[in-house]
Every structure is written in structure tokens, then in C-alpha cells.
Amino acid sequence: MVVKVITIGQKILGANEEKARANKKRLDERGILTVNIMSSPGAGKTSLILSTIKHLRKKSRIAVIEGDVASSVDADKVNELGIPVVQINTAGGCHLDAAMVEMGLNDLPLEKIDLLFVENVGNLICPNNYALGEDRRVMISSLPEGDDKPYKYPAMFADTDVVVLNKVDLQPYLDFNEAAFRKVVTGLNPDVIIFPVSCKTGEGMAAWFSWLEAAVNGKRDK
Amino acid sequence: MVVKVITIGQKILGANEEKARANKKRLDERGILTVNIMSSPGAGKTSLILSTIKHLRKKSRIAVIEGDVASSVDADKVNELGIPVVQINTAGGCHLDAAMVEMGLNDLPLEKIDLLFVENVGNLICPNNYALGEDRRVMISSLPEGDDKPYKYPAMFADTDVVVLNKVDLQPYLDFNEAAFRKVVTGLNPDVIIFPVSCKTGEGMAAWFSWLEAAVNGKRDK
Numbered sequence: 001m002v003v004k005v006i007t008i009g010q011k012i013l014g015a016n017e018e019k020a021r022a023n024k025k026r027l028d029e030r031g032i033l034t035v036n037i038m039s040s041p042g043a044g045k046t047s048l049i050l051s052t053i054k055h056l057r058k059k060s061r062i063a064v065i066e067g068d069v070a071s072s073v074d075a076d077k078v079n080e081l082g083i084p085v086v087q088i089n090t091a092g093g094c095h096l097d098a099a100m101v102e103m104g105l106n107d108l109p110l111e112k113i114d115l116l117f118v119e120n121v122g123n124l125i126c127p128n129n130y131a132l133g134e135d136r137r138v139m140i141s142s143l144p145e146g147d148d149k150p151y152k153y154p155a156m157f158a159d160t161d162v163v164v165l166n167k168v169d170l171q172p173y174l175d176f177n178e179a180a181f182r183k184v185v186t187g188l189n190p191d192v193i194i195f196p197v198s199c200k201t202g203e204g205m206a207a208w209f210s211w212l213e214a215a216v217n218g219k220r221d222k
Numbered sequence: 223m224v225v226k227v228i229t230i231g232q233k234i235l236g237a238n239e240e241k242a243r244a245n246k247k248r249l250d251e252r253g254i255l256t257v258n259i260m261s262s263p264g265a266g267k268t269s270l271i272l273s274t275i276k277h278l279r280k281k282s283r284i285a286v287i288e289g290d291v292a293s294s295v296d297a298d299k300v301n302e303l304g305i306p307v308v309q310i311n312t313a314g315g316c317h318l319d320a321a322m323v324e325m326g327l328n329d330l331p332l333e334k335i336d337l338l339f340v341e342n343v344g345n346l347i348c349p350n351n352y353a354l355g356e357d358r359r360v361m362i363s364s365l366p367e368g369d370d371k372p373y374k375y376p377a378m379f380a381d382t383d384v385v386v387l388n389k390v391d392l393q394p395y396l397d398f399n400e401a402a403f404r405k406v407v408t409g410l411n412p413d414v415i416i417f418p419v420s421c422k423t424g425e426g427m428a429a430w431f432s433w434l435e436a437a438v439n440g441k442r443d444k
Contacts (some may be wrong), residue, residue, distance in 0.1 A: 040262045041262045041375060042367025124263050129314065152292060153291055154291075
């Protein structure tokens with residue numbers, strides 16, 4: 001039997017780009033490296049941010065904009081570390097956009113920040129279509145999601161600067177084929193940097209910290 | 223420090239409901255039980271559908287509508303089992319809607335179907351807002367996603383008939399607190415049925431099969 005495939009037309013996105021450029025200019029003027037963190041729900045965005053805050057906070061002044069459909073559980077965790085944080089609740093919206101990030105920026109002490117994490121809503125689709133004014137796009141893919149995710153959500157893998165491949169501590173209990181995953185991801189995105197890590201055990205995190213620190217310093221020294 | 227929370231206004235959804243009612247009527251007339259399967263990417267929608275096909279296919283005539291942003295990898299797996307399947311590629315769209323399902327129905331042999339699975343796009347947010355004409359909503363939540371997901375994506379947990387709690391075989395390697403998860407889910411949705419399962423090992427699947435079989439028979443005998 002031949003599988004019938006129906007393809008639905010895509011909407012054109014508009015005015016968000018302009019707002020994103022304004023955010024970028026505002027952040028550039030202050031030398032703030034801004035990182036848009038995207039992933040499926042539960043892949044480890046907040047874990048990555050919390051681990052990175054603990055490691056880098058002595059060297060860099062960090063702040064966070066947290067995007068969620070509801071609740072402030074993630075922002076509360078960041079707040080416990082004494083880091084400036086704004087929670088954006090999208091009330092059903094499946095991604096952050098540049099206007100929401102602008103509202104977040106208005107509530108942060110921008111003159112005292114070197115590194116801004118924007119934790120997007122957990123979603124592998126729409127966040128990719130909305131520039132926020134970020135310098136770097138980082139997506140997290142976690143082993144339990146399976147090695148076929150780049151086939152099914154190719155745009156996000158194609159457009160990201162970094163893939164953090166999280167939960168490598170679970171490899172012995174899963175069928176995840178890292179070589180197959182890397183092959184598809186680099187096919188979509190030849191320049192991507194892949195960091196296999198476990199936010200839980202700390203495995204592989206040093207390489208991620210080094211990359212990020214170099215990017216923060218590069219932006220500040222510009 | 224008090225966490226600043228910004229809440230974004232929500233759009234009102236419109237004409238989809240009418241189309242969904244038309245789909246429902248069409249499916250009701252043929253006594254087809256239609257199940258809308260929703261989850262995060264990689265939680266196990268396709269695994270659940272494939273396991274269920276293998277178990278129930280001798281008793282019920284099954285068909286599948288597969289929703290994905292791109293690719294037909296899931297539909298290909300269903301097709302290998304010799305089950306009628308239509309792949310809907312949303313080309314960036316983050317959910318199925320009733321019009322897409324209508325297109326799928328036009329390509330399926332409705333007179334020969336007792337049970338129709340509609341596998342939604344992997345997303346814990348938007349699919350919940352789009353009725354498709356289904357009889358039952360089933361969402362899958364998997365242990366590696368963490369027990370805090372009901373706080374962050376409450377609408378989907380509140381509106382579903384069933385939560386399949388998948389990947390229980392990974393419990394020894396995770397910090398997932400099932401009691402805490404159940405407490406939040408039943409707080410949002412007192413009538414929900416929760417099936418802890420492992421699609422990989424088969425643990426817990428018998429209860430899910432029994433529930434589904436009873437629903438299929440109930441619809442057919444109406």
C-alpha cells in the first residue's frame with residue numbers, strides 16, 4: 001500500500017522580525033549575550049540553565065526570561081539562586097515572540113547582565129519561527145525522545161547553532177542510536193555543534209560551559 | 223525577590239468546532255470509535271498505536287491518521303502492519319485541526335473501520351484547543367519528561383479522558399514521583415483514567431487494551 005501524504009500550506013510570518021531586531025539592538029548596545037533555549041517539554045531546559053548558572057555565575061552576570069504556558073515553577077527555581085528572572089505566561093500560546101521578550105527586558109536590570117537565557121515554551125515546532133533578538137539558538141534533544149526526532153521536526157534542528165543532547169546517563173536503558181542521530185542532524189545543519197551531556201550527572205557539561213563562556217566574552221569584548 | 227509574572231491574552235478559537243462536529247457525525251453514523259492521541263514529541267504515541275494494533279487487530283478493524291510537521295516515518299511503520307493509514311504533513315503547523323482530519327477521512331475506507339487513531343502532532347499545547355471530531359482524548363506523558371508537566375501544561379491534562387503514563391520501565395533511573403504526578407493530574411481532572419505502562423516491555427498494557435476494547439464495542443453496539 002502506498003501511504004497517502006497530505007501537505008498543508010504554511011502561513012507567512014510577519015512583523016515579529018522587526019521587533020526582534022529592536023530587541024537585538026538593545027541587547028547589543030549593552031554587550032549582553034542572549035541565548036534562546038528551545039526543546040520539547042521535559043528535555044531539560046531548566047536543568048541546563050540551573051547547572052549553567054551554578055557554574056558560570058562567578059564569572060558572568062546572568063539573568064533569565066522564563067516562558068511557560070502556565071505556572072512559575074521554573075522561574076521560582078531560578079529565583080532561589082538569586083538570579084534576576086521574569087516569568088512570561090503565554091496563557092495557551094505555544095511559543096515566545098519578540099514582543100513578549102521586550103516586556104521581559106523592560107523588567108530586567110540590563111546594565112547588570114552579561115548573559116541572558118530565554119527559556120522558550122516547551123515545543124519543537126513554533127518557537128523556531130519566532131526570532132526573539134537572540135545571538136545564539138540552542139536546542140536540547142534528550143535521549144528518551146528517540147533518535148528519529150530530526151526527521152519529524154527538521155526545521156528546529158536545521159536552524160539551531162547548538163544541539164545539547166541531554167540525558168546521556170540513560171543510554172544503557174534506551175535504543176537511542178547516537179551515530180544515526182548525528183548523521184541526520186549534521187545532514188540538516190552541517191555547522192551545528194552537538195554537546196552530549198547529562199545535566200543530572202554533569203557528564204559532558206565542561207565542553208558546553210567552555211563554549212558558552214567564550215561566546216559571552218566574545219560579545220562583551222566587541 | 224518576587225518573581226514578575228506577565229500573562230499574555232489568549233485568542234478565541236472559532237470555526238474549527240463546526241468542522242469537528244461534522245467529522246463526529248460522519249464517524250458516529252458508521253460506529254467508528256475515534257481516539258485523538260496527543261503528547262510531547264517522543265513520549266510514545268506511535269509506539270502505543272503500534273502495540274495496540276498488534277493486540278486488537280484480530281478483534282477490531284483499525285485505521286490511523288498520522289499528523290506530523292514533516293516526514294512519513296510513523297505512517298510507514300503503520301503501513302508495514304497492513305493497516306490503512308493517511309499521513310498529514312502540517313508543513314510547520316503545530317497541531318491537527320478538524321479540516322485536516324476531514325481530508326484524512328476522505329482517503330480512508332470508513333465502511334471498513336471500527337477504531338480510528340488520530341496521532342496528533344507532538345505538542346503539549348495547541349492540539350488541545352482543536353477538536354477533531356474524536357470520541358476520546360488520550361494523552362501520553364512519559365516518565366523522562368518529569369512529574370512537573372501537569373503544572374506547566376495544565377489544559378491538556380485537564381481536558382483529556384485518559385493519561386497513558388509511559389516508560390515506567392525507566393523508573394529506577396529517574397526521580398519521577400508518580401504519587402505527586404497523580405495528585406496534580408487528578409486535581410486538574412478528577413475523572414481522568416491513568417494507565418501506567420511501558421510500551422517497550424508491555425507492562426500495564428492489558429488494562430489499556432481492555433479499556434479501549436470496551437469503548438470500541440460500546441460505540442459499535444450503539
